[in-house]
Amino acid sequence: MNYKEIIEDIHKTVKSGENDGALASYIPELANVDVNKLGIHISTVEGFGFGTGDHLEKFSIQSIVKVLSLSLAFKIVGEDIWKRLDVEPSGTAFNSLSQLELDNGIPRNPFVNAGALVICDILISNLSNPKEEFLRFCQNIANNQELKYSDKITTSEKSVGYRNIALCNFIKSYGNILNDTDIVLDFYFTICSLEMSCQELSRIFLFLADNNFKGADGSQILTLSEAKRINAVMLTCGFYDESGEFAYRVGLPGKSGVGGGIIAIHPGKYCIAVWSPRLNYKGNSYRGMKFLEKFTTKTESSIF
Numbered sequence: 001m002n003y004k005e006i007i008e009d010i011h012k013t014v015k016s017g018e019n020d021g022a023l024a025s026y027i028p029e030l031a032n033v034d035v036n037k038l039g040i041h042i043s044t045v046e047g048f049g050f051g052t053g054d055h056l057e058k059f060s061i062q063s064i065v066k067v068l069s070l071s072l073a074f075k076i077v078g079e080d081i082w083k084r085l086d087v088e089p090s091g092t093a094f095n096s097l098s099q100l101e102l103d104n105g106i107p108r109n110p111f112v113n114a115g116a117l118v119i120c121d122i123l124i125s126n127l128s129n130p131k132e133e134f135l136r137f138c139q140n141i142a143n144n145q146e147l148k149y150s151d152k153i154t155t156s157e158k159s160v161g162y163r164n165i166a167l168c169n170f171i172k173s174y175g176n177i178l179n180d181t182d183i184v185l186d187f188y189f190t191i192c193s194l195e196m197s198c199q200e201l202s203r204i205f206l207f208l209a210d211n212n213f214k215g216a217d218g219s220q221i222l223t224l225s226e227a228k229r230i231n232a233v234m235l236t237c238g239f240y241d242e243s244g245e246f247a248y249r250v251g252l253p254g255k256s257g258v259g260g261g262i263i264a265i266h267p268g269k270y271c272i273a274v275w276s277p278r279l280n281y282k283g284n285s286y287r288g289m290k291f292l293e294k295f296t297t298k299t300e301s302s303i304f
């Protein structure tokens with residue numbers, strides 16, 4: 001069986017199976033999404049692409065963007081970035097405050113919200129027009145000028161962003177946020193609102209799978225060594241306190257978002273994106289996890 005047949009087959013099975021979990025209704029706008037959406041798209045380093053279901057429909061990528069913001073910050077600052085945050089799995093929820101006090105305001109990793117806020121702070125310090133420059137960075141990798149933030153989602157999350165506001169202020173009290181918290185939060189909520197389809201997601205993240213990947217401007221996005229490091233952090237921290245479970249069940253580096261999207265990367269082979277909006281209690285797509293577990297099992301493709 002090839003990727004196309006396997007994906008079609010698993011799509012059918014998952015679509016007819018249970019659809020447990022809940023929408024990320026703490027962001028009001030995300031509560032309006034149709035829970036039955038299910039999209040999958042694979043892009044291989046050889047240039048093959050296949051998708052099915054709602055794979056062409058755009059959705060809110062939310063925390064998946066943290067891989068892109070980390071990549072840009074790492075490219076700009078290099079290893080010094082790890083003076084401000086760590087690369088250890090947190091074992092806590094994505095929006096947890098508790099560890100920060102014990103760790104003196106140094107977030108465990110760049111994918112929990114605390115770490116992503118510090119990355120936003122670093123980008124703001126290093127870019128003259130952070131929102132525009134970050135969007136251009138993404139558009140260049142995706143070779144797609146149509147990528148956009150959603151003002152509706154940004155405003156919706158901002159209106160109830162108490163937890164992130166608390167996190168940002170708490171980190172600032174330790175001196176690990178250098179810019180104004182309002183500016184950092186505005187940038188964070190904005191980048192989280194980026195919208196992409198599964199097709200677009202599986203294409204943009206090829207820069208972490210393909211050693212010969214070039215952006216629209218012909219430049220290499222990350223060195224091989226930098227890409228290795230980003231993939232490593234995804235494997236150990238991409239799913240918060242379910243990162244071990246994802247590595248065990250799927251066996252690939254990946255990243256989830258509360259919009260219900262998941263990307264998984266097989267370095268040297270492919271990037272696959274799944275979208276199903278209902279989340280399990282750890283905040284990761286219920287059907288997305290199921291789909292990917294079946295996919296790497298049937299294709300016998302994992303990094304292990």
Ligand SMILES: NC(=O)CC[C@H](N)C(=O)O
Binds near residue numbers: 164
């Ligand atoms: N896990 C996520 O996707 C969380 C991102 C979301 N914007 C938040 O901060 O709550």
